Amino acid sequence: MAAMSLLLRAAAGWGAGRAASGAAAGARLPWLARAARLPGTVAPVRHSSSHGKRMFIIKATSFYDTRFLNLLRFYVFLTGIPVALFITYVNIFIGEAELAEIPEGYIPEYWEYYKHPISRWIARYLLDPPEKDYEKEMALLDVEAKKTELRLMQLEARRLMRHRGDGPWYHYETPDKNLVDNSMKSTPDN
C-alpha cells in the first residue's frame, strides 16, 4: 500500500509536470496523461517533507455512503448472527429426521410428516393441524353455500309474490274508498 501511494505520488508529480509543460504534449500522447490520473482533483501542497510531494486530494464525500453501509451491516448482523448460530446448532446437534415406513397400527401426529426439526417445531406449536385448516375452509364454504341458497330462495319468493300478489310483500297504500267522490258518475247523463 505504501508502494502504491508512492507510485501514485510519483505519477501525480510527473503528470503535474507534464500538464505544466503544455497541453500540446497531452494532445499528442493522451494515453500518458490518462495513466497518471488520481481520484478527484489533485492540488499540490507546500511543506514537502522527505517523502516527496504531498498531495491534497479533493474528491466528493464518502461519509454518508460509509455511514449507511456500516449501519446496514450492523443492523443486519445484529439479528442475523444469532439466527445463523441457532440454525447451525440445530443442524449439527439435532439433525434432520429420517424417512421411515409408518409402523402398523400407529397414526403419526401431523408434525411428524416434516423433515427439518425447525419445520416440525413450527408445525407443532405455531400452526394449526392441516385437518383443522381443512375443516375451517369447509365450514367457510358451508356457510357461503347456505347463504347463496337462502338468497336464491328469497329472490324466487319475491318474484312469485310480485307476480301472484297473494303474499305479505308488495302491498301498496291506496286511499280510503269513503273519500272517493262518486257524484260525477251518479247520474247516467254526465
Added chain:
Amino acid sequence: MPEDRDWEAYKVPPTRTPESERITSVPNPITFIQTVFNYVIDAPVTFVREWIERQQAKNKFYYYHQKFRRVPDLSECLEGDYLCFYEAEAQWRRDRYGWFDQEIVEIVRERLGACKQREGPNQFQNCAKEMEQLAQVTKAYQDRYGDLGVHGNARTCLMKQKHRMMEERKAQAKASQ
C-alpha cells in the same frame, strides 16, 4: 443435508478395462495424488461428518409420508354440494401435482436419462424399453391433463374426459358402420 440419490436404483455395470502391466519403473503419480487427497481433504472431512452424525444419533426421530384417504370423485358429487366439490378438487390437486402423476413422469424420465448415461453410444438400441415407457406415460399424462392450462381444475379435467369419451364413442360408431 441434501441426500444422495439412491445408488442402487441405476447401477452402472462394472468396467471392463483390462489390467495393464507396468512397463516403466517410474511410480504412478496418481497414487501420490490420491494419498495426498486422502490425508489433506478426505480424512478431516470424514472425521467431522462422523462426529456430527454421532451427535445426531443420540436422539433419533423419524418422518413419514402422509397417506390420504380416497374421497368421492367429482363425478360422484351432487350438484350444489360445494363441500364435495372442495374435497374432490383437493384430491385431484394432490393427484396431479403432489406425489402421483407429475412425479411418475419425472421418475420415468430420470430412468431414461440414467439409461442413456450408462449406455453411452449404445443408447438407441439398449434403452428402447425405457423410451417406450416414457412415451406411454407422457401420452397418458397429456391425454389426462394436457391442455387444461394453468387454471385447470378438477371440473375442467372432468369435462375434458367427457369430451374424450364422446369422441371415442363417435369413432367406435363410425368404425362399426
